[in-house]
Amino acid sequence: MSSKIFISAREVADRAGVSRSAVSRTFTPGASVSDETRRRVLEAAEELGYHVNHLARGLMRNESGIVCLIVSDVATPYRSALLRELTLQLQNSGKVAMLINTDRSDGSVDRALRQAIRYRADASVILSGLPDKSITQLCLRNGQRLVLINRDDDQPGPLRINLDDYESAGRIATAFLRAGCRRLAFANSEAGTPSLMGRERGFVAAAASMGMDVVVERHGQTGYEAGKVLAQRMLTRSERPDAVFCATDLLACGFMDAARHQFGISIPNQLCVAGFDDIEQASWSSYELTTFAQPVASIAAKAVEWLSMTQLEDSAAEVPSIRLRAELVWRNSIRGG
Amino acid sequence: MSSKIFISAREVADRAGVSRSAVSRTFTPGASVSDETRRRVLEAAEELGYHVNHLARGLMRNESGIVCLIVSDVATPYRSALLRELTLQLQNSGKVAMLINTDRSDGSVDRALRQAIRYRADASVILSGLPDKSITQLCLRNGQRLVLINRDDDQPGPLRINLDDYESAGRIATAFLRAGCRRLAFANSEAGTPSLMGRERGFVAAAASMGMDVVVERHGQTGYEAGKVLAQRMLTRSERPDAVFCATDLLACGFMDAARHQFGISIPNQLCVAGFDDIEQASWSSYELTTFAQPVASIAAKAVEWLSMTQLEDSAAEVPSIRLRAELVWRNSIRGG
DNA sequence: GCAAGCTTTGCACACGCTTGCAAAGCGGAC
DNA sequence: GTCCGCTTTGCAAGCGTGTGCAAAGCTTGC
DSSP states (O other): OOSOOOOOHHHHHHHHTSOHHHHHHHTSTTOOOOHHHHHHHHHHHHHHTOOOOHHHHHHHHTOOOEEEEEESOTTSHHHHHHHHHHHHHHHHTTOEEEEEEOOSSTTHHHHHHHHHHHTTOSEEEEOSSOOOHHHHHHHHHTTOEEEEESOOOOOSSSEEEEEOHHHHHHHHHHHHHHTTOOSEEEEEOSOOOHHHHHHHHHHHHHHHHTTOOEEEEEOSSSSHHHHHHHHHHHHTSSSOOSEEEESSHHHHHHHHHHHHHTTOOOTTTTOEEEEEEOOGGGGSTTTOOEEEEOOHHHHHHHHHHHHHOSSOOOOTTOOOEEEEOOEEEOOSSSSOO | OOSOOOOOHHHHHHHHTSOHHHHHHHTSTTOOOOHHHHHHHHHHHHHHTOOOOHHHHHHHHTOOOEEEEEESOTTSHHHHHHHHHHHHHHHHTTOEEEEEEOOSSTTHHHHHHHHHHHTTOSEEEEOSSOOOHHHHHHHHHTTOEEEEESOOOOOSSSEEEEEOHHHHHHHHHHHHHHTTOOSEEEEEOSOOOHHHHHHHHHHHHHHHHTTOOEEEEEOSSSSHHHHHHHHHHHHTSSSOOSEEEESSHHHHHHHHHHHHHHHOOOTTTTOEEEEEEOOGGGGSTTTOOEEEEOOHHHHHHHHHHHHHOSSOOOOTTOOOEEEEOOEEEOOSSSSOO
């Protein structure tokens, strides 16, 4: 009872009194059809409710128009913001996004990429996790383009888009010093991804170069609750820090909430806080968090632009890699803006 | 340089020394293949890195395995949470999600559905906006199943999943009264969707039945900033409300922030607040918002379950419609929990 | 050894589309 | 009228699958 109610080019052709090729060409940009034929085809198509079958088209052209977005924790503010930009810009460039959710389990990303291969996706964008090298190769061999966002990896082939985590972290250290802070701390998660570790190392290094130590704590995954726990650990130390850089805005929100509501600490008077990502909540009055903005729009733009390049530079060893700058958004969680 | 590097069943068959049908059957659950043949096929497939081409399979079976999720404002907490549940549960039931972003413009949803038809999606789930009746019919005629989440609409055919917005709103009115509040207010957006309006009407009606008036204000879209604006309007009235029900948690967050930081109002002592959705931020210490939880997991489960039904009850006029209950999550923004 | 029944296998067609190729149509220059 | 060049059109060959059908193979019971 279900199917076979699809209208095919054959029926449109019959109704319009032209050949089936004419129909096909009408819907193929740049193909050679006379105005009169096109008009009749479009009219017939409209009447019948015809829509080109992209499965069949993809089969012929070896090009499905599908781009896989591989991501875990979609419901997280930063992730969902990036997702939004990517889907929007992909749509604008005539592609369509297939969303595959991964968990933290091993092989989760690999399974996602296999799915991408099955649907003959033109490309996959990986926002979380890292694929096994063999799978990466399999994808590339299948003519699938790969984009890694904020995943540091040295495999050649995929486009890599990264931020200047290390340098940014250095800038915030300077800002803390200028605000008169002397006991610096860094709050991190245990996820250990390259971007998070980059921020940590950059912060510690910059502080060291100014002759200061940094208390580093890591806990849990990168979320609000982890931030609270980190605050509890750090703010009960005998030498309480007077400035903390949180690897993530979510951590920072948790940290601030614990600091204020459990310890009665005033921010930024007694404690300066900075974060990273510039999620929407960072601008809410309860936080007014000074943070680094992920340039999500630019990230998406760069990715889509690369995916839309028809001719890939075959200068083989040409490993594409893009580095974007995270802008510091100055708010009110550090003294003396 | 690009394509034609795909491995097809043909090559696997040759390598395994069997017919192409044998390969096809090996990857078709429930088909008849001897263990020995299956083993050899799987081995050859593994060596060659073969993956069934789902475009071709979809073409044959008239069943792509694709489910379109049509949604605007993906980056919003409630939306992204629902999205997360849907993609996860779809994956678990062997489907794959295609994400289409709509804006508020007219025809945006229709365009999305046309895209769904082109990819011969098995189904579409609509989280935002409403399609034109003619497009709905077109989808149904194409054997595509439709799910409308929190969109009230009386077209027969699509599965409709809704909450008990009206009744929930009534319950919160009672809670406000019990907390001793006497000057009730309702903060809404101008979006005017049935669920938002249902909450408004339910609240006003319940208050009226207890002999109380409700000050209603509507502004902007359903976001944090709108909540702040609404607070500014309502809290500068001569008769300042002592309880406000916000149509959405995001509105509530904005409202609370403005109330506290701009007006120095203490919550819940001077003002009781309630929201709807139970987004993650509602549980943050800065808000501790009493709110109704959208049963996102159940919503997704119901949708996926219906989509997985092989036989649709053909008792034609059988219009499927599901009503779920939003549970009240009691926190600290109303006196006397 | 043979018939019957069941499982496994291969053939060939269909799905809806694109596109190279050659034929057809058209207009203009001579 | 003829020839040339250009645009438009139709034919037909694929793209990688699934599956009905009939043949083949195997097992069992006599």
